[in-house]
Amino acid sequence: MIKYIDSFPGKNLQADHTNYLYFGGTAYLGLQTDIEFQDLYIKNIRKYGTNYGASRKSNIQINIFNQVEDYFAKLVGSEACVTLSSGYLAGQFIGHFLNKKEFKLFYSPNTHSALYINNPEENKPKSYITFSSLSIAIRDHLEKQSTITPVVFLDSIDFSGANFPNFKGLQALPLEDVILVVDDSHGIGITGKNGAGVFKTIDSLNPKELIVCCSLGKGYGVQGGAIFGSTDRIKELTATTFFGGASPASPANLASIYQAEVLLNAKRILLHQNIEFFIDNVDAITKFKYMIGHPAFTFSDEKLTNYLEEHYILITSFRYPNEDANLMSRIVISAAHTKEDIRNLCALINKYYIF
Incomplete structure (x- = not known):
């Protein structure tokens, strides 16, 4: 089901007046909502213009x-x-x-x-x-x-x-x-x-x-x-x-990448720590297709998607790139997630597969 929102979907989002944890999208390093990166980006927009x-x-x-x-x-x-x-x-x-x-x-x-x-x-x-x-x-x-x-x-x-x-x-x-x-x-x-x-x-x-x-x-x-x-x-x-x-x-976009090397390296370390934490804490990790070192965990069980949504967690799940394609469902871990966020997700997945 499509959810319509009014702001960028970071690790938390609100849809239909309900708060959800979000484990989807492609904001792997969480830069889009990171205050330090945003400040750098705004500084570069002031220097290079909006376009x-x-x-x-x-x-x-x-x-x-x-x-x-x-x-x-x-x-x-x-x-x-x-x-x-x-x-x-x-x-x-x-x-x-x-x-x-x-x-x-x-x-x-x-x-x-x-x-x-x-x-x-x-x-x-x-x-x-x-x-x-x-x-x-x-x-x-x-x-x-x-x-x-x-x-x-x-x-x-x-x-x-x-x-x-x-x-x-x-x-x-x-x-x-x-x-x-x-x-x-x-x-x-x-x-x-x-x-x-x-x-x-x-x-x-x-x-x-x-x-x-x-x-x-x-x-x-x-x-x-x-x-x-x-x-x-x-x-x-x-x-x-x-x-x-x-x-x-946009030159402002490129300058922000160029100037954020230290921040990018720190976010990347955090991302890989979060990936390892997720793998270590999901009992049924073999239910997912994943690649070592990458934060996407793909699966085909639509009931799991619905179960997570019932427990206020949204993931990426839609037919891509068109309506004739197979349903694409995957959990995406990001650098923006906390260990507590991931622990809650893992507990729900573990409970689901017990049943």
Whole structure:
């Protein structure tokens, strides 16, 4: 059932005049409601304004863009980085850029809709249900059209556990002949060393080329997107009219990430402590699909969702990305939750599974 609210859904929310604990959403570090981060963000809005609608090709250049992109590239371990106004735009940008006759597009299981593009029938991308079928299709393609480079799109974190953290499915592909495009929206900022995400991990698998894109709104709490890759590839992307014609990410948003490194590191430590606390205190942890180091715990028991709501706890539960999709239900632990919040949740889950 949809709940309508009048403020950001932090760890507490009010709906229908009822107070709930909230274990859902994507505010993994709890930055959106953190006073220290908000104060920094407000300070940067006063410096950079509420929005910056000019092209990055303008004759007036704000330094923070290059500063943050250099910072991100070093953090993630890529040669270069470019930021954009959203993660969805970043995914679409790459997809459209690579939609050329010299590339053949393949979509791995559970790939996010942000990476899909509407292609004409002659180059229509196909989504594969398993990595085994994807591997067969790529090898067959290489045998028949070796001059056309396969491009594989995937989500680093698809909530099934098939990819992060070990990426076993990827390792079955002929990666030395494949360009990988990885959406790390649910990993950047919270997984990897200092929130670096999966770039280094996947790069160690030695693909022909690696391009990683992401939203900044989940791990970093502000609207924006980013693309990581080789210097040459990022230069190609930024030379396009697609990039030049688009407004950039808000400089206030990027500055807030850049200046909040100490706070981000502290929140990340707290998040991982909370994740461990939840795992240690749920007796029936095997009822959930989860990935070590990630705060989302997926399940399919709709009665559990209803039971938690009856006890004033709301979680993420809806059909995504459209009404024809399967019901997506997951508990999300955040850095904003207290140990008491998590203890109450665990007690309810343990009581539910006794019955």
